[in-house]
Amino acid sequence: MTRKIISVALLVCALVPSFAVGAGDHVKLDRAPVNLNNTESLQRGAALFVNYCLNCHSANYMRYNRLQDIGLSNKEILDNLVFSGGKVGDLMKNTMDAGEAKxxxxxQPPDLTVIARSRASEAGSGADWLYTYLRTFYRDASRPTGWNNTTFPNVGMPHALWELQGEQVLKAGQMQADGYTASVEKPVLAKPGKLSALEYDRAVGDLVNYLVYMGEPAAKSRKTIGLIVMGFLFLLIPLIYALKVNFWKDIH
Ligand code: HEC
Structure with missing residues (x-):
């Protein structure tokens, strides 16, 4: 009898944390089209980032001239991306006073250098979260900024890209997940912006691609170096085998 009670108790202990994890993950994330080899997409993403995000956020661990990685020359960086008389070796700081922002x-708008790595969850990668978040702003008159977001409810950030996307409003709709259907409210476009829905998704894809790159600028070269090292070790196998045969030949 006591054994039974103990095993039931253990089972409950084992299950409770998984319920807790499941409960927070109701947001379904869309897959972000991340491709770090697409330099054009990274360049477009960098331009969007500098124009639309850097006024409030910083990227204090990133220098402008690191953007040479994504195929830009120092002159291009200086002419197109660095504002307010900055230098090409500067960090991507913002101009807003942190206290005022609060x-x-x-x-406070957090630093975005490694944001794509910090938002990973069971529901998807950090990139997926960002890609969904930047597409789910909607009009909400009850919020101080006039904006709300289904991926980040009651977020303090206004919709920075609204001119491009236009304005969405919440509409009742259906969502299917894990074999059941639930009625949910989702953002639907009410007033179009400068871009079509497809173009907007692409622009956000570029921006998220850039945010992923910025989280680890060396990711590409790291992988290349990894492959070279593996190749080298592979070439070493016959040599080491020959050595082994040579060392043991007198003993056998
Ligand atoms: C007008 C100022 C402003 C602009 C412009 C802005 N943000 Fe924000 N952002 C904020 C504030 C304030 C917060 C904090 C919101 C909160 O915690 O409620 C925030 C939060 C975020 C977060 C959530 C961070 C986290 O994990 O909690 C992300 C991601 C983000 N911003 C990305 C962006 C991107 C990308 C852009 C450019 C397209 C951008 N922001 C432009 C003010 C801004």
Whole structure:
């Protein structure tokens, strides 16, 4: 009898944490089209980042001239991406006073250098979260900024890309997940912006691609070096085998 009670108790202990994890993950994330080999996409993403995000956020661990990695020359970087008389070797700092931002938005805009790595969850990668988040802003008059977001409810950030996307509103709809259907409210385009829905998705894809690159600028060269090292070790096999045969030949 006591054994039974103990095993039931253990079972409950084992199950409770998994319920807790499941409960927070109700948001379905869309797959971000990340491709670090697509330099054009990375360049477009960098331009969007500098124009639309850097006024509030910083990327304090990233220098502008590192963008040479994605195929830009120092002159191109200076002419197109560095504002306010900055230098090409500067860090991507923002101009906003942190204390003021807290007063205006109720929260401080976090540094975005490694944001694509910090938001990974069971529901998807950090890139998927960002790709979904930047496409799910909607109009909400009850919020101080006039904007809300289904991926990050009651977020303090206004919709920075609204001119491009246009304005969405919440509409009742159906969502299917894990074999059941639930009625949910989802953002639907009410007033178009400068871009079509498809173009907007592409632009956000570029931006997220850039954010992923910025989280680890050396990722590409790291992989290349990894392959070279593996290749080298592979070539070493016959040599080492020959050595072994040579060393043991007198003993056998
Ligand atoms: C007008 C200022 C402003 C602009 C412009 C802006 N943001 Fe924000 N952002 C904020 C604030 C404030 C927060 C904090 C919100 C909160 O915690 O409620 C935030 C939060 C975020 C977060 C969530 C961070 C986290 O994990 O909690 C992400 C991601 C983000 N911003 C990305 C962007 C991107 C990408 C852009 C450019 C397209 C951008 N932001 C432009 C003000 C801004």
């Amino acid at each position: 007063v205006w938005f109720g929260a």
